[in-house]
Amino acid sequence: MEKHIISKERVTNHGEVFTRKREVNAMLDLVKQETERIESRFLEPACGTGNFLVEILKRKLSIVKNRYAKNQLEFERYAVLAVSSIYGIDILQDNVQECRKRLFGIFDWKYTELFPKTTKNECISSVKFILEKNIIWGDAIEMKTEGENPQPIVFSEWSLFNNMIKRRDFSMKAMINSYMPEQMELFPEPDLFADFNEEEFIPEPINEPSLVHFLKLGELDEN
Numbered sequence: 001m002e003k004h005i006i007s008k009e010r011v012t013n014h015g016e017v018f019t020r021k022r023e024v025n026a027m028l029d030l031v032k033q034e035t036e037r038i039e040s041r042f043l044e045p046a047c048g049t050g051n052f053l054v055e056i057l058k059r060k061l062s063i064v065k066n067r068y069a070k071n072q073l074e075f076e077r078y079a080v081l082a083v084s085s086i087y088g089i090d091i092l093q094d095n096v097q098e099c100r101k102r103l104f105g106i107f108d109w110k111y112t113e114l115f116p117k118t119t120k121n122e123c124i125s126s127v128k129f130i131l132e133k134n135i136i137w138g139d140a141i142e143m144k145t146e147g148e149n150p151q152p153i154v155f156s157e158w159s160l161f162n163n164m165i166k167r168r169d170f171s172m173k174a175m176i177n178s179y180m181p182e183q184m185e186l187f188p189e190p191d192l193f194a195d196f197n198e199e200e201f202i203p204e205p206i207n208e209p210s211l212v213h214f215l216k217l218g219e220l221d222e223n
Contacts (some may be wrong), residue, residue, distance in 0.1 A: 007090050023054050033174050035059045037193035038082050039160075045140035047088030049100035053135075057086055057103055061110045072115050076123045077163065083107055084158035084165075089140045093147075096137040103131055125218020130158065143172045156204065165214045177203075 034040045035056050044052050060082035068074040086103065090096050106126050112119055133156045139143040145151050153172040158165055212220070 014107050021051065021055070024051050028052070028055055028059070031152075036063050037061055038078055039085055041085045041087065043087040043089075043155075045089050047090045047099055047135065048095050050088060050102045050135075053086050053099065054102050054106060057082065057106050060085070060181070061106065063115065067109060069114055072118060073163075075111075075114060076120070077160065077214055078105060079111065080123065080126055080130070080165075081158070081160050083127050084134065086134060087155060088135045089138050089153065090135075091139050091146060092139075093137050096135055096185065098132045100135045104128060122215040122218060126215055129217045129220065130156075140172075143176070157205075160214065161211065163213055163215075164211040165217060166211055167209050168205040170203060170205055174203040174206075 006190050028035050035042075036059055038060055042053070042056050044050075047053055061079060064075060064078045064082055068078055083103065088096075090098055090099065108124070110122070111205060136145065136153055137147065138150075138153045140153075142150075145153060154169050155172060155175070157168045157170065159168075160166075
């Protein structure tokens with residue numbers, strides 16, 4: 001059975017109540033077209049163990065499988081892109097670890113199901129690297145990471161150019177502050193990763209590393 005709560009203490013201290021799978025999918029069906037767009041970005045600012053993000057990734061990877069199951073490199077490329085489009089923040093470290101684990105498990109299951117004898121460690125490492133960047137242990141209200149040395153939350157934007165990945169890092173605070181009044185009238189609850197038909201107001205990136213092959217992300221040393 002699905003867990004609705006872990007403990008009364010966590011509910012009291014953190015307001016932690018997990019949304020059940022049925023309700024998650026009913027809500028995602030309201031934006032079904034976006035959940036099935038490989039590159040469409042989603043942010044869950046209180047992601048818990050990833051109930052929403054897991055279902056979004058399942059939908060995206062189903063599209064990737066339907067389109068690219070006969071070409072391993074194409075599947076890998078777009079599966080990595082699908083993973084890179086999913087973001088989460090949670091204030092509890094164990095939730096963040098479990099969320100990353102679940103998201104990786106969904107990717108790994110699809111990948112090994114299609115290519116059981118030819119899976120690449122490089123692709124697996126790239127996915128793990130992205131999940132470390134995209135699923136953040138932090139406080140979405142304070143816009144800072146949790147832990148011994150809190151820092152401003154930074155999101156990485158990943159863009160695919162053939163086999164190369166372009167990454168740009170943005171401060172969460174700067175992204176929120178970049179909202180213009182006319183957009184706030186249309187979107188009173190800011191969606192940091194929405195795709196607007198009109199010109200977007202995006203702040204300058206705080207970091208813009210060089211292009212890297214999508215299978216080489218796991219080799220980056222950023223310690």
